[in-house]
Amino acid sequence: MNLFYNKHGVGDVLMVTIEPTNEGLEYDVQNDITIIKSDDKIVGFNIFNASKYIQIDSNGSIKVEEKHVNSIQDLLEKNNIDFKLDVDLSPKFVVGYVKEKAKHPDADKLSVCQVDVGTGTLQIVCGAPNVDQNQKVVVAKVGAIMPSGMIIKDAELRGLPSSGMICSMKELDLEGAPNEKGIMVLDDSYTVGTPFFEDER
Known part of the structure:
Protein backbone atom coordinates (compact mmCIF):
# COMPACT_ATOMS: atom_id res chain seq x y z
CA MET A 1 0.00 0.00 0.00
CA ASN A 2 1.27 3.50 -0.86
CA LEU A 3 -0.03 6.82 0.48
CA PHE A 4 0.23 10.27 -1.10
CA TYR A 5 -1.00 13.59 0.34
CA ASN A 6 -0.52 17.14 -0.93
CA LYS A 7 -2.94 19.51 0.76
CA HIS A 8 -1.75 22.64 -1.10
CA GLY A 9 -1.65 21.05 -4.55
CA VAL A 10 -4.62 18.68 -4.42
CA GLY A 11 -6.61 19.52 -1.30
CA ASP A 12 -7.37 17.50 1.83
CA VAL A 13 -7.31 14.20 -0.04
CA LEU A 14 -5.34 11.11 0.89
CA MET A 15 -4.60 8.94 -2.15
CA VAL A 16 -4.31 5.28 -1.22
CA THR A 17 -2.78 2.99 -3.85
CA ILE A 18 -3.31 -0.72 -3.27
CA GLU A 19 -2.23 -1.89 -6.72
CA PRO A 20 -0.64 0.53 -9.21
CA THR A 21 -2.60 0.55 -12.48
CA ASN A 22 -4.14 3.05 -14.90
CA GLU A 23 -6.13 0.56 -16.93
CA GLY A 24 -9.93 0.52 -17.10
CA LEU A 25 -10.49 2.43 -13.88
CA GLU A 26 -13.99 2.74 -12.40
CA TYR A 27 -15.02 4.95 -9.50
CA ASP A 28 -17.64 4.44 -6.79
CA VAL A 29 -18.31 7.18 -4.24
CA GLN A 30 -19.24 6.30 -0.66
CA ASN A 31 -19.50 9.46 1.47
CA ASP A 32 -15.92 10.83 1.75
CA ILE A 33 -14.38 7.77 0.08
CA THR A 34 -13.96 7.22 -3.64
CA ILE A 35 -13.39 3.51 -4.32
CA ILE A 36 -11.14 2.95 -7.35
CA LYS A 37 -11.58 -0.34 -9.19
CA SER A 38 -10.06 -2.08 -12.19
CA ASP A 39 -11.80 -5.17 -13.58
CA ASP A 40 -14.07 -5.18 -10.50
CA LYS A 41 -11.03 -5.36 -8.22
CA ILE A 42 -10.32 -2.59 -5.70
CA VAL A 43 -6.96 -0.98 -6.55
CA GLY A 44 -7.14 2.16 -4.43
CA PHE A 45 -9.11 4.80 -2.55
CA ASN A 46 -9.26 8.58 -2.50
CA ILE A 47 -10.22 9.75 0.99
CA PHE A 48 -11.63 13.29 1.04
CA ASN A 49 -11.48 15.48 4.18
CA ALA A 50 -8.68 13.08 5.11
CA SER A 51 -7.36 15.09 8.05
CA LYS A 52 -10.69 14.52 9.85
CA TYR A 53 -10.07 10.77 9.89
CA ILE A 54 -6.33 10.13 9.64
CA GLN A 55 -3.26 11.64 11.31
CA ILE A 56 -1.11 12.99 8.49
CA ASP A 57 2.19 14.60 9.43
CA SER A 58 3.79 15.30 6.04
CA ASN A 59 3.23 16.06 2.36
CA GLY A 60 4.10 13.94 -0.64
CA SER A 61 4.69 10.20 -0.35
CA ILE A 62 3.94 9.17 3.22
CA LYS A 63 5.69 6.36 5.02
CA VAL A 64 2.95 3.87 5.84
CA GLU A 65 2.66 3.22 9.56
CA GLU A 66 0.37 1.03 11.63
CA LYS A 67 -1.64 4.09 12.73
CA HIS A 68 -2.47 4.86 9.06
CA VAL A 69 -3.50 1.27 8.33
CA ASN A 70 -5.73 1.12 11.42
CA SER A 71 -7.37 4.50 10.70
CA ILE A 72 -8.08 3.66 7.05
CA GLN A 73 -9.40 0.18 7.94
CA ASP A 74 -11.67 1.71 10.58
CA LEU A 75 -12.96 4.27 8.07
CA LEU A 76 -13.69 1.56 5.48
CA GLU A 77 -15.64 -0.46 8.03
CA LYS A 78 -17.66 2.58 9.16
CA ASN A 79 -18.63 3.15 5.52
CA ASN A 80 -19.58 -0.53 5.02
CA ILE A 81 -16.79 -1.08 2.51
CA ASP A 82 -15.88 -4.75 2.64
CA PHE A 83 -12.12 -4.65 2.08
CA LYS A 84 -9.31 -5.88 4.32
CA LEU A 85 -6.02 -4.02 4.08
CA ASP A 86 -3.09 -6.43 3.89
CA VAL A 87 0.00 -4.28 4.45
CA ASP A 88 3.63 -5.25 4.91
CA LEU A 89 5.08 -2.67 7.32
CA SER A 90 8.61 -4.10 7.29
CA PRO A 91 11.43 -1.82 6.01
CA LYS A 92 11.54 -1.60 2.21
Whole structure:
Protein backbone atom coordinates (compact mmCIF):
# COMPACT_ATOMS: atom_id res chain seq x y z
CA MET A 1 0.00 0.00 0.00
CA ASN A 2 1.27 3.50 -0.86
CA LEU A 3 -0.03 6.82 0.48
CA PHE A 4 0.23 10.27 -1.10
CA TYR A 5 -1.00 13.59 0.34
CA ASN A 6 -0.52 17.14 -0.93
CA LYS A 7 -2.94 19.51 0.76
CA HIS A 8 -1.75 22.64 -1.10
CA GLY A 9 -1.65 21.05 -4.55
CA VAL A 10 -4.62 18.68 -4.42
CA GLY A 11 -6.61 19.52 -1.30
CA ASP A 12 -7.37 17.50 1.83
CA VAL A 13 -7.31 14.20 -0.04
CA LEU A 14 -5.34 11.11 0.89
CA MET A 15 -4.60 8.94 -2.15
CA VAL A 16 -4.31 5.28 -1.22
CA THR A 17 -2.78 2.99 -3.85
CA ILE A 18 -3.31 -0.72 -3.27
CA GLU A 19 -2.23 -1.89 -6.72
CA PRO A 20 -0.64 0.53 -9.21
CA THR A 21 -2.60 0.55 -12.48
CA ASN A 22 -4.14 3.05 -14.90
CA GLU A 23 -6.13 0.56 -16.93
CA GLY A 24 -9.93 0.52 -17.10
CA LEU A 25 -10.49 2.43 -13.88
CA GLU A 26 -13.99 2.74 -12.40
CA TYR A 27 -15.02 4.95 -9.50
CA ASP A 28 -17.64 4.44 -6.79
CA VAL A 29 -18.31 7.18 -4.24
CA GLN A 30 -19.24 6.30 -0.66
CA ASN A 31 -19.50 9.46 1.47
CA ASP A 32 -15.92 10.83 1.75
CA ILE A 33 -14.38 7.77 0.08
CA THR A 34 -13.96 7.22 -3.64
CA ILE A 35 -13.39 3.51 -4.32
CA ILE A 36 -11.14 2.95 -7.35
CA LYS A 37 -11.58 -0.34 -9.19
CA SER A 38 -10.06 -2.08 -12.19
CA ASP A 39 -11.80 -5.17 -13.58
CA ASP A 40 -14.07 -5.18 -10.50
CA LYS A 41 -11.03 -5.36 -8.22
CA ILE A 42 -10.32 -2.59 -5.70
CA VAL A 43 -6.96 -0.98 -6.55
CA GLY A 44 -7.14 2.16 -4.43
CA PHE A 45 -9.11 4.80 -2.55
CA ASN A 46 -9.26 8.58 -2.50
CA ILE A 47 -10.22 9.75 0.99
CA PHE A 48 -11.63 13.29 1.04
CA ASN A 49 -11.48 15.48 4.18
CA ALA A 50 -8.68 13.08 5.11
CA SER A 51 -7.36 15.09 8.05
CA LYS A 52 -10.69 14.52 9.85
CA TYR A 53 -10.07 10.77 9.89
CA ILE A 54 -6.33 10.13 9.64
CA GLN A 55 -3.26 11.64 11.31
CA ILE A 56 -1.11 12.99 8.49
CA ASP A 57 2.19 14.60 9.43
CA SER A 58 3.79 15.30 6.04
CA ASN A 59 3.23 16.06 2.36
CA GLY A 60 4.10 13.94 -0.64
CA SER A 61 4.69 10.20 -0.35
CA ILE A 62 3.94 9.17 3.22
CA LYS A 63 5.69 6.36 5.02
CA VAL A 64 2.95 3.87 5.84
CA GLU A 65 2.66 3.22 9.56
CA GLU A 66 0.37 1.03 11.63
CA LYS A 67 -1.64 4.09 12.73
CA HIS A 68 -2.47 4.86 9.06
CA VAL A 69 -3.50 1.27 8.33
CA ASN A 70 -5.73 1.12 11.42
CA SER A 71 -7.37 4.50 10.70
CA ILE A 72 -8.08 3.66 7.05
CA GLN A 73 -9.40 0.18 7.94
CA ASP A 74 -11.67 1.71 10.58
CA LEU A 75 -12.96 4.27 8.07
CA LEU A 76 -13.69 1.56 5.48
CA GLU A 77 -15.64 -0.46 8.03
CA LYS A 78 -17.66 2.58 9.16
CA ASN A 79 -18.63 3.15 5.52
CA ASN A 80 -19.58 -0.53 5.02
CA ILE A 81 -16.79 -1.08 2.51
CA ASP A 82 -15.88 -4.75 2.64
CA PHE A 83 -12.12 -4.65 2.08
CA LYS A 84 -9.31 -5.88 4.32
CA LEU A 85 -6.02 -4.02 4.08
CA ASP A 86 -3.09 -6.43 3.89
CA VAL A 87 0.00 -4.28 4.45
CA ASP A 88 3.63 -5.25 4.91
CA LEU A 89 5.08 -2.67 7.32
CA SER A 90 8.61 -4.10 7.29
CA PRO A 91 11.43 -1.82 6.01
CA LYS A 92 11.54 -1.60 2.21
CA PHE A 93 15.23 -0.65 1.84
CA VAL A 94 17.43 -3.25 3.51
CA VAL A 95 20.99 -4.53 3.51
CA GLY A 96 21.26 -7.65 1.36
CA TYR A 97 23.99 -10.19 0.68
CA VAL A 98 24.54 -11.61 -2.81
CA LYS A 99 24.88 -15.35 -2.16
CA GLU A 100 24.96 -16.38 -5.80
CA LYS A 101 25.36 -14.68 -9.15
CA ALA A 102 24.71 -16.39 -12.48
CA LYS A 103 24.59 -15.17 -16.07
CA HIS A 104 21.09 -14.66 -17.44
CA PRO A 105 20.51 -17.41 -20.03
CA ASP A 106 18.84 -15.00 -22.44
CA ALA A 107 20.62 -11.66 -21.91
CA ASP A 108 24.36 -11.01 -21.93
CA LYS A 109 24.23 -7.90 -19.74
CA LEU A 110 21.91 -9.27 -17.05
CA SER A 111 22.86 -11.30 -13.96
CA VAL A 112 20.53 -13.50 -11.91
CA CYS A 113 21.30 -13.00 -8.23
CA GLN A 114 20.16 -14.86 -5.13
CA VAL A 115 20.13 -12.21 -2.40
CA ASP A 116 19.75 -12.86 1.33
CA VAL A 117 17.71 -10.02 2.88
CA GLY A 118 17.57 -11.42 6.41
CA THR A 119 14.00 -12.70 6.19
CA GLY A 120 14.69 -14.97 3.21
CA THR A 121 16.35 -15.09 -0.18
CA LEU A 122 15.11 -13.05 -3.15
CA GLN A 123 15.87 -13.69 -6.79
CA ILE A 124 16.80 -10.37 -8.37
CA VAL A 125 17.74 -9.87 -11.99
CA CYS A 126 20.36 -7.10 -12.11
CA GLY A 127 21.92 -5.23 -15.03
CA ALA A 128 24.75 -3.55 -13.12
CA PRO A 129 28.21 -4.42 -14.48
CA ASN A 130 29.80 -4.51 -11.00
CA VAL A 131 27.37 -6.82 -9.19
CA ASP A 132 29.11 -9.91 -7.84
CA GLN A 133 28.85 -12.80 -5.42
CA ASN A 134 29.67 -12.16 -1.72
CA GLN A 135 28.80 -8.45 -1.88
CA LYS A 136 26.70 -6.56 0.66
CA VAL A 137 24.27 -4.34 -1.21
CA VAL A 138 21.18 -2.16 -0.76
CA VAL A 139 17.99 -3.92 -1.80
CA ALA A 140 14.72 -2.12 -2.55
CA LYS A 141 12.08 -4.72 -1.77
CA VAL A 142 8.72 -5.03 -3.53
CA GLY A 143 6.56 -2.11 -2.40
CA ALA A 144 9.47 0.31 -1.99
CA ILE A 145 9.00 3.80 -3.41
CA MET A 146 12.20 5.04 -5.03
CA PRO A 147 13.18 8.74 -4.74
CA SER A 148 12.14 9.06 -8.41
CA GLY A 149 8.60 7.99 -7.44
CA MET A 150 8.91 4.58 -9.11
CA ILE A 151 7.26 1.77 -7.13
CA ILE A 152 9.18 -1.52 -7.01
CA LYS A 153 7.00 -4.44 -8.11
CA ASP A 154 7.48 -8.12 -8.81
CA ALA A 155 8.63 -8.32 -12.41
CA GLU A 156 9.83 -10.66 -15.11
CA LEU A 157 13.00 -9.73 -16.96
CA ARG A 158 13.66 -11.61 -20.17
CA GLY A 159 11.60 -14.55 -18.92
CA LEU A 160 12.95 -14.79 -15.36
CA PRO A 161 11.11 -13.56 -12.22
CA SER A 162 12.72 -10.76 -10.25
CA SER A 163 11.59 -9.59 -6.79
CA GLY A 164 13.14 -6.29 -5.85
CA MET A 165 16.07 -4.19 -7.04
CA ILE A 166 19.75 -3.95 -6.11
CA CYS A 167 20.31 -0.20 -5.92
CA SER A 168 22.93 2.28 -7.04
CA MET A 169 23.76 5.47 -5.13
CA LYS A 170 22.12 7.47 -7.91
CA GLU A 171 18.88 5.49 -7.68
CA LEU A 172 18.86 6.10 -3.91
CA ASP A 173 19.47 9.83 -4.52
CA LEU A 174 22.55 9.78 -2.27
CA GLU A 175 25.08 12.59 -2.20
CA GLY A 176 28.28 11.95 -4.11
CA ALA A 177 26.76 9.37 -6.45
CA PRO A 178 29.19 8.51 -9.27
CA ASN A 179 28.21 9.00 -12.93
CA GLU A 180 29.39 5.51 -13.84
CA LYS A 181 26.81 2.74 -13.93
CA GLY A 182 26.95 0.33 -11.03
CA ILE A 183 25.33 -0.72 -7.79
CA MET A 184 26.38 0.56 -4.38
CA VAL A 185 28.62 -2.00 -2.63
CA LEU A 186 28.58 -1.80 1.18
CA ASP A 187 31.42 -2.61 3.55
CA ASP A 188 31.40 -5.34 6.17
CA SER A 189 30.15 -3.03 8.95
CA TYR A 190 26.59 -3.39 7.60
CA THR A 191 24.36 -6.20 8.91
CA VAL A 192 22.27 -8.23 6.48
CA GLY A 193 18.52 -7.67 6.91
CA THR A 194 18.79 -4.35 8.73
CA PRO A 195 17.13 -1.19 7.35
CA PHE A 196 19.45 0.91 5.19
CA PHE A 197 17.73 4.20 6.03
CA GLU A 198 17.56 5.29 9.68
CA ASP A 199 13.93 6.47 9.42
CA GLU A 200 12.82 2.96 8.47
CA ARG A 201 13.86 1.52 11.84
